[in-house]
Amino acid sequence: MEVDCIPFKETGYFSKLICDYLDQKKELKPFFGHFPDIKNFKVQIAEKEANFPEAHRPILVDVLRTQYKSFEVSEATSEHIASLEKKNTFAVVTGHQLNLFTGPLYFLYKIISTINLTKQLKEVYPKHNFVPVYWMATEDHDFDEINYFNFQGKKVQWNLDASGAVGKLKTDGLDSVFNTFFQELGNSTNANQLNELFQKAYLGHSNLTDATRFLANALFGEHGLVIIDGDDVALKKILTPYAEKDIFENTAFQKVSESIEALKQVSSDYTIQVNPREINYFYLVDGVRERIVEKEGKYVVNNTEIQFSQSELKEELKNCPERFSPNVIARPLYQEVILPNLCYIGGGGELAYWLELKSYFQTMEIPFPMLLLRNSALVLTEKQAKKVEKLDLTVSNLFLKQNSFINKKIREISNIDIDFSEQRKLLEEQFESMYKLAKETDETFLGAVKAQEVKQKNGLDALEKRLLKAQKRKLKDHVIRMTDLQNELFPNQSLQERQLNFSELYLEFGVKLVPFLVDHLNPTAKGFSILKIE
Structure with missing residues (x-):
């Protein structure tokens, strides 16, 4: 495989904000912490080590072991989970929605960037352990964003009348999606392997969370990927004091709003990715995920009859923390509270909203992670x-x-x-x-x-x-x-990575595809990769 690289700025596909961030424009410095050069991880490690509560580690490990109980766990993943209990172990994290059959190709690039960065860190900092983590966005409710993937110019879609958190959705009806996909694939060895993978993931599991875990584990388990579902009562108990500040003091709303105004002052060309709400939590129960809104001293669950007084809502948060689901503003903080994370790896849109959050993290006294733009690639056949x-x-x-x-x-x-x-x-x-x-x-x-x-x-x-x-x-x-x-x-x-599903490349290259990408995508390359597979 031949590898070439084009600066992100020269592709025409990345926003001014992201290009300025990659150039480390001095006016943007207040909006991020340490830039993700390998040498800067020394300081990030020290900061996280000093501020991450040791009591969180055994809780995290117990949750992960429970979540993996029904799955085949590779030796590498098992070792990584066990190591998270040690003070010298840190995570590198990426997150993604539960897109059907991984969705766009860049799902692979995100996870491979995460895996490869942990390998590079281990070479430079051998006394520490580094674990690649994929955060499944199981609590998202935007079903229309995840219920399809593109294959050879056609849309393979799961038609379902869905509501609530997508991770809890039953996989009923995916047999018809499989039949549609099967008809398009053909009968080659690689096609049969894809068929088997789809069947085992979606027809062999009862909900979308388990199906996605199986699929990501099948693709990346041998590389030690650890997959976490934040929709967990033990993990959300840890989040409770931070959720209280958001819900009852509107801390996130105030700090993020200030940051957005400050970003606009740096450049009017910056697109604001997300705007905070006064309360950045949903109420999650019985197929419902709706915003919590304060109205005349009452806390109302939008589009329902559910409402609480302030004292009642505090009691609900204390007794049933699993019913409180962070939105796009609050979720990054949740992630950093429960994981000993050093670096978040995401696409341009994700990093754009992370750049709104640093002041909020400082107020909450949580170390702000490094932000690394994931690998992007154009794959050419011979x-x-x-x-x-x-x-x-x-x-x-x-x-x-x-x-x-x-x-x-x-x-x-x-x-x-x-x-x-x-x-x-x-x-x-x-x-x-x-x-x-x-x-x-x-x-x-x-x-x-x-x-x-x-x-x-x-x-x-x-x-x-x-x-x-x-x-x-x-x-x-x-x-x-x-x-x-x-x-x-x-x-x-x-971009190819935003349109194609990995299955199109898998048809061409089969089981060689993931090892090829792991071998040739460099997360610190600072450019758009051109991969010519021979």
Whole structure:
């Protein structure tokens, strides 16, 4: 496998906020802690070690062992779970929704980034243990975001009238999804392995949480991945004092709102990823996950008849902490309270909302983790790589928007000059003397001169476009081949990793796929990886 790398900024697919973060723009420094260079982990380790309660470790280990009780646990994962009880063990965490059959391809990249970072840390800090952790978002209720995956340009969808936390959903009806998928797969060895994996995960388990754990464990268990479900009464007991501050003092709302305003002051181009609510917890019970809202001194569960006085809600939180489900603002704090985590690995959108949270963490006296942008990759088959070479393309060309990509290449390969930049420059020089003449005689003529300049520049633009269009017709076959290749690698004019499911690559490469990615994705590479599989 050949590996290349393009700076994230040059791909055109990452926000200004994330690009500025990767550049460690000084104005952003108040919004993150230590930047995730390997050398900086020494300080992060010391901070987490000094602030993570030892009493949380045995609770965490007991919960994990219980959650894994019905699953086959690899030796590496078993050792990692046991090691979490030791003071010198730390986690590296990523999180993801319970997308059907992993959802987009980047699910793999997130987890592989996490696994590989723990390996790098162990080499540099051998006296410590580092555990890769996948946090399953079992409490999310956005079923429409997770109930499908794309396969060979088609949407494979689980149709279900769902409500409440997705992790508790029964896997009823997934046999029809399997039959649809089976018909598309074919009958190769790799296809049969995918069939078996889907059946064992979804038809062999009664709920989506267990199905997802089985699937992630099957793909990454041998690499020691530890999978955690935060929807647990013992873990939520630890969260209780922090939930109280959010619900009754609106601490998160105040601090995160301040951070958002401060981010806007750094740049008006930054997109605010999430906004806090006065209360950032849902009430979770009996297929219901609804926001808790304060109304006239009462605490009401939105869209239900359930309500509490302040004292009643405090008692409910104390006695039934499992009924309180953190939202996107509160969940990161929950994660850091119960895990000895050093670094969170996520996509650009995730890191954008983490950058809103540092002040909130400081107020709660919880160490803020390092934030690492997950690996991103474009995977080319040997056949596709040969097409790139034959068409004399650079892979970076393929990241351009399609019209810009085609125009750029037509200009390069055309036997006539379609770039009128030189003519525009000469025109501007000629009009400079006309502006000077107008100023010296009658300044009212300046508008007329300007209008004439604009007219002639527009005429040049029109001529250039017509010439380019004519060359596209003349080089039609070349244009079609380039367009087809880009559409293969960037389906729906989007990144491959956001559209494809891992099963498409698995059909091509089989059991070699995950080891290939583990071997060649470097979480600290600071660029978009181009992987050419031979």
